[in-house]
Amino acid sequence: MIDYARPTMMAEKALKDLHNAMLDKRYEEAIEQAFQAIAETRQAIAAIRNTIAMETEAKHGK
Numbered sequence: 001m002i003d004y005a006r007p008t009m010m011a012e013k014a015l016k017d018l019h020n021a022m023l024d025k026r027y028e029e030a031i032e033q034a035f036q037a038i039a040e041t042r043q044a045i046a047a048i049r050n051t052i053a054m055e056t057e058a059k060h061g062k
Contacts, residue, residue: 004047011040 018033 002047007043
């Protein structure tokens with residue numbers, strides 16, 4: 001099973017870092033953190049899709 005928790009926590013951290021960068025007017029860093037959050041979210045989505053596929057396979061015996 002692909003882990004969804006780690007990329008979810010990393011996306012959360014990136015969003016927090018984005019927020020802090022914006023408060024400090026570090027706009028380029030905020031953009032970098034936004035892209036990092038997107039990348040981590042994509043990994044979480046892949047993990048969720050993998051879980052769905054595994055459960056579907058187990059349910060239907062494929």
